Amino acid sequence: MKRKLIKWTLRIALGVTIPLAALLLYVQFSYRQKFSTAPTGIRASNSPEAIARGRYLVTGPGHCESCHAPDGTERLQTGSLKGLIGGLEIKLPFGIIYTPNLTPDKATGIGKYSDEVLASALRHSVKHDGTALIPFMSYNTMSDEDIAAVISYLRSIRPVPNDVPEHDLNILGKIVHRFALKPFQAGEAPPKSVVPDTTARYGKYLALSVGNCAGCHTNRGKTGDFIGAQFAGGYRMPAKTGTYGTPNLTPDPETGTIAQWSVTDFIKRFRQGALFPDSPMPWKSFGVLTDNDLKALYYFLQSLEPVKNAVPRYTPHDAD
Ligand code: HEC
Ligand code: HEC
Known part of the structure; x- marks a missing residue:
């Protein structure tokens, strides 16, 4: 009787453990799922108008500094000048993530990414490594021209080296990453350009x-x-x-x-x-x-x- 009980307990335990272990191994090795999205064709420019528009969008309505400055919201209320160097630590139930350095530093910032890579991050929510971004940003339907302006401005600012740590996702985070994160799907095509007015x-x-x-x-x-x-x-x-x-x-x-x-x-x-x-x-x-x-x-x-x-x-x- 006792032996039967042990046998069954073992069977059930194995029946649960083995598939679970297999799932965890699968997630561990596959959570960085890569996506390919249609090229945006969006390119930065050196035009002073584009840079000025980009500066306005980044520092104004786009409020990039509320996440891409190491002191985040605090900066936005006190006005400290740490800028867009990234490194804000965001604690989530599925791990700790850090915002990237948006200054054009070649080693630690966006200096190493092409316009297409940056445009895909904003338009499609696809990260430089082809995985889906954790959905903190919602600029997907910004016009082509405004995305180009944002990138033009980011390219024009002073590069500041700031080596931001890698995300530290727990197993729940990896499961979410593997099964829930997807690139953004536009309902209708975002506009090529918009003309600011008071409407x-x-x-x-x-x-x-x-x-x-x-x-x-x-x-x-x-x-x-x-x-x-x-x-x-x-x-x-x-x-x-x-x-x-x-x-x-x-x-x-x-x-x-x-x-x-x-x-x-x-x-x-x-x-x-x-x-x-x-x-x-x-x-x-x-x-x-x-x-x-x-x-x-x-x-x-x-x-x-x-x-x-x-x-x-x-x-x-x-x-x-
Ligand atoms: C990151 C979150 C966040 C975003 C983005 C945000 N808000 Fe708010 N908003 C809040 C919170 C929280 C409050 C309440 C606290 C406060 O009044 O500061 C608030 C308060 C307000 C108020 C009331 C202020 C008052 O004194 O009664 C207005 C108006 C407002 N938001 C408009 C906007 C508009 C317009 C936008 C987009 C351009 C926007 N908010 C974007 C979080 C946000
Ligand atoms: C609410 C917070 C938040 C705001 C506001 C925000 N970001 Fe981000 N951004 C993040 C986080 C978090 C990540 C990293 C997500 C990940 O790795 O999955 C990120 C990633 C990025 C990336 C991807 C870099 C790469 O490695 O591919 C770019 C580009 C970017 N942000 C640009 C911007 C710009 C430009 C703005 C303003 C127009 C902005 N962000 C505003 C939170 C924010």
């Missing part, structure tokens, strides 16, 4: 293709999937002193944060900067937005379908 149409472009307003102002589940109405807020973002709930940006008269604001109020609010010192919103970057771009964003947000969603703005950690 809601251009505001939509800024909000969705450049500023990632929807990425934070839409509620998300545990794995980062969107579970709320777009722009209706409610995403809980932990920061140093407390947890922020992102405001509802739809024009619902009762719960929409900006529903009663005039366009002048909206512009003024962006000129003020962070009212909460550790706010995750990149206020410093958005503070350089032109009046016209802020108008476009305002008209776009006011054109949205109102959604009722009351969001607690801030909960200090000691109240949790």
Whole structure:
């Protein structure tokens, strides 16, 4: 009787362990799955206009420094000048990842990558080694011309050597990497170019293709999937002193944060900067937005379908 029990326990244990071990080995060796995507044909240029547009997109609405500076959001609120040298440590349930150095240093930065490689990262979410990027960025539908401008600017800045550590993914991270990460699939082809103006149409472009307003102002589940109405807020973002709930940006008269604001109020609010010192919103970057771009964003947000969603703005950690 006892022997039978041991035999069965062993069988079951092996029945579970061997396939599991095989899966883990498989993941260990295959998680760096490579993808090939259609060439973008996007090329950087030395034109002063392209570089100026790129500088505006990178330091303003694109807020690249909120992740590609080693002090991230803090930098965006205090204005330290560590720039785009990367190395921000992001702790996730599936490991620790580090943002790359975006200065054109040949050894440790983007100096070693072609325009096509950089354009594919932004357009298709494919990394320089052909694997899919962990989805932190949402510039996939930026116009060809704006992606070219961003790369032109990055090529024009001073190279700063900063050797950023490799990601340290745990086995869960490798499983996610192997089975969940994919290049971005565009619904319709992103525009070749866009002409900035103050229309809601251009505001939509800024909000969705450049500023990632929807990425934070839409509620998300545990794995980062969107579970709320777009722009209706409610995403809980932990920061140093407390947890922020992102405001509802739809024009619902009762719960929409900006529903009663005039366009002048909206512009003024962006000129003020962070009212909460550790706010995750990149206020410093958005503070350089032109009046016209802020108008476009305002008209776009006011054109949205109102959604009722009351969001607690801030909960200090000691109240949790
Ligand atoms: C919300 C955070 C965040 C923002 C904002 C952000 N990035 Fe990134 N970026 C990352 C992370 C994280 C990675 C690495 C992901 C990975 O390795 O899977 C990355 C990777 C990249 C890569 C890929 C490099 C390679 O090795 O192939 C490029 C290029 C890049 N970012 C450019 C930009 C530019 C340009 C901007 C602004 C327009 C920007 N990033 C804004 C988080 C961000
Ligand atoms: C990285 C996350 C993030 C991004 C990206 C982001 N926001 Fe926010 N936003 C927040 C958080 C968190 C708050 C609440 C804390 C605060 O007010 O600073 C907030 C607050 C706001 C407020 C309310 C300010 C007030 O004083 O009531 C407005 C308006 C706003 N965001 C608009 C935008 C727009 C427009 C964009 C895109 C251009 C954007 N946000 C992108 C996280 C983000």
